Amino acid sequence: MIQIKDLQFAYPGQQALFYSLSMRLEAGSITGLLGKNGAGKTSLLKLIAGSLHPQSGSISVLDHTPGKREVSLLNDVFLVPEEFYFPATTIWEYRKVYTPFYPQFDQKMMDNILSEFELNSGDNLKHLSHGQKKKFLIAFALASRCRLLVLDEPTNGLDIPSKVLFRKILAGSLDENQLVIISTHQVKDVENLIDKILILDNGKMIFQQTLSDISQKVCFVTGNTPDVEGAIYSEAIPGGYRLMVPNGHSETEVDIELLFNAITNGKKI
């Protein structure tokens, strides 16, 4: 679904953000894009969605070049940015005006998600809180039935019940033809949701693996000492240590935060 080859990109007058970045993603997964602040996660999402143009290399999304912004691609890609704009209009009016642009739009699904998020059609978007606006945008993105959903920090601004609801709704409303890319710092919010992890660092994709591959290779345990034989990486936590060790026999839940710190500190698995 997405194929990026030797991508180079820099903002005018700035150092290159990506040098020779390559990656490949297929439909039917929820992929987490992780990286430090300034690593270029948002820029990469914008390049995939087509709002930025690469300097060199190629990006192919659903067999289109996103920078051309062809309608046949825009119909099938929805970007939920971290900061967004809504006109001063009601949810009902917004739906009336914008849904015809998305041929696959599922009005029934939109109604269901809105009611789960406790949003009413008569609510004016200008008067909603940031979190409520975000919930509306997420609902719209999911109901658009676009094959590629790009979510930039989707849980920022959501309260705890809404985060739980977000995970539930997202997991329950996708099919195998869709791909979701979630860029986030709040790894705990998406821990049980994502099935593939991408880590972006120093202009390159330094890690691309599925959660099942990761849990076959390593497991995450808690111990009293960091000096466990064969430990790949360890971090102090209150009352002990969190360790990433080669997998012996049993699979554990992937501790994404620890994995991220290990990978960005140069550890390999």
Added chain:
Amino acid sequence: MQTNNHFSSHRFLLLCRQSLIINKKLIAISLIGAAGTLFLALLFFESINNFQSWSNYASMIFFLFCYVSLGGIYTSQSFPAFRSKEKSLVYLLLPASAFEKYIFEFLTRIVILILFLPAFYWLVANFEGVIVHHYVPRLINYEFSFKDGFNQIITNWKLSGWNISAIIQFCLFVYLATFTGACHFTKSPRMKTLFTLSVIAGGYILLGYFLSWVFDLKHYAMFSKSIFFLRSKEDIYIFLSIVGIVVNLSLIAISWFRFKEKEV
């Protein structure tokens, strides 16, 4: 089903509908505001003449002033989505082709202005004339007619085909330059367009001065046969008209390519 990636009348109508519904309050307020301001301005000019000598000619001059200045302000507000990053992102990724979005902006900013502003002015001027005449019966010639006003301008200013063409190109230049500026610049497009045009004009004046100094042209009379191809005032108007057409077409091309390559 195959999607037409270039132009679809259905999508174009959706864009029109979207803009109309989302901006309905703004459009209503702007129309009322502009009508009120025009009404008061016409009233003010008539009061200066003690409500006696306001004519179609004076009204037409005021209209031309409004046509260029208000028109320039209006076209400088083209591509309103580009004033913020968040709006730009929504606008650029909305599933409509770049051509549809550009044509929509061009039609609603330039074509509608050219066609609508005269009709709007005609309505307000006649409404104002009728109202003032009702309360101040000594005001005569209160009916505004474009035909009479235009004929008086042609007669008083001794305009011919090429003069009119040069004036039309100048008006279009004002609109297209501000339209292009609004497409190119994110913040304060009007001021930045003015600044850019001043720098370009200043550059050409300096170049002209430099060339006249190098080739010692100051000894030649303006319409001397030995100077280029400009032998009469008519030649100057023809020259200005042709330059105007070339510059205006270039501005349309620049705004289109800038729009297509816009990033956010």
